[in-house]
Amino acid sequence: MKKTADIVIIGGGVAGCSCAYYLAKRGFRNIVLVEKKYITSGSTGRCAANFKEQWESPVKCEMGKYSIRQFKVLGEETGFGDLEVVQNGYMFTLYQPDQVAEFKRRQTMQNSIGVPTQYLEPYEVKQIIPQYNTAGLLGAILNPEDGHINPFKLTFAYEKGAKDRGVEFDTYTTVTGIRVEGGRVKAVITDRGTIETPVVINATEAETKWISRMVGLYHPVEPQKHEILITEPMDYLKLPMITSYDQKIYIHQMPHGGFAMGTLNEFQPMGIVNYGSSWNFLEEMCRRAVQMIPAFQNVRVIRQWAGHYGMTPDMNVILGPAPEVEGYILATGAAKSMMMSPAIGTLIAEILAGDTESAIPISKKDVGLSRFQNYFINPGGSSKKNMDAEDAVS
């Protein structure tokens, strides 16, 4: 393990590995990534494996568009090989008139910046997904360019690309403290030794606030528990991913045939990390899925698990420095680390390089900490009130 570094990245998930890769590709040297367990052991390995570029704001759409372009080349660029990128689309099914109005408003914005979302009538949904129970359905929004990527392979590809460019990966290494002197980061202390460094990147997503506490700061990233189940493998139908905010469910068939579906755990307050899975999730999810697609009745569930979103006040990423401590950088994906990892790594590299121009047509202010005036979110509060928030299920 190195004793000194120019940059230390905390977190071996997809966000941290993406930062390692894009920083090394950009020419930064002497980078160390530390991870408490193994690569992909946190939220990355528990995610739903989908990506999308249809969002409620142009900033997220642009990051999504950029990321999808990168997904198509990263396998070859890193020398890792196939990343299982498929673009079967992503469909929001809408049951409320105000949802229809909102998604049509988004569609106008999305179409204007090159995201080809289209509005579908219920009969068109039925044509695409004959098994769908369209009772009560008002319409749907589909973006055919959204899709699936294997999150393990993606992260391992970043890891390989970074290692090939000299980045040191220290797994099974727990960060126990960060030394700050005179308002500047000096070193990262781990259970396997201390690494002197002027720059620390916190890419720990759900555990962000505990790392920030080590430099005496509070950052508004609260873990929120989500659960997911997967079925036995079925014929691969190449259907779009389906999300309904109304029925609080997403359903997504993986290329190996299993259907993954999940939602928020309403009973666990925000702010806690707990990977245990619950029986009431399993029962509720099966009820919702069978109601939406009755053919699921005879499909068997084989496994369930839980993971965490890192909830930020506006549910967008936080990328950039914390002004109070020089050299302390946040790289928080806000539950989008996997699908936006190329944008996260690229923007972090641009921020550290001091670029004024960007590969992604957004302002760094849109993703920085300074956009929050008063950013405390109630960590002990119920998760329920966030159910209606954007991304509560996606």
Place this chain on the structure above:
Amino acid sequence: MDESKMYLCRCENVTLADLHKILDAGVTSMEEVKRYTRCTKGPCQGRTCKELIAKEMARYLHVPIESIDIPKDRAPIKPIPMGEIAKGDQ
């Protein structure tokens, strides 16, 4: 015998040769083997392969089997149709 024809995980087609290749690359954690190969993630959920793989890892790495981090069992223990679960207590 040909190790590439000896299946440890039948659901996900993981062979003895696949496992040895990963162990030869320096991996010592069964959780990591699971992430690389998808072993124990098929319909049997490791009921046929989990102990087999753990045993082979211990033998190949010359460590006691207790030191292998066998992935935890996740509910449901065996596959159950969604329609049955959806019925709840009824």
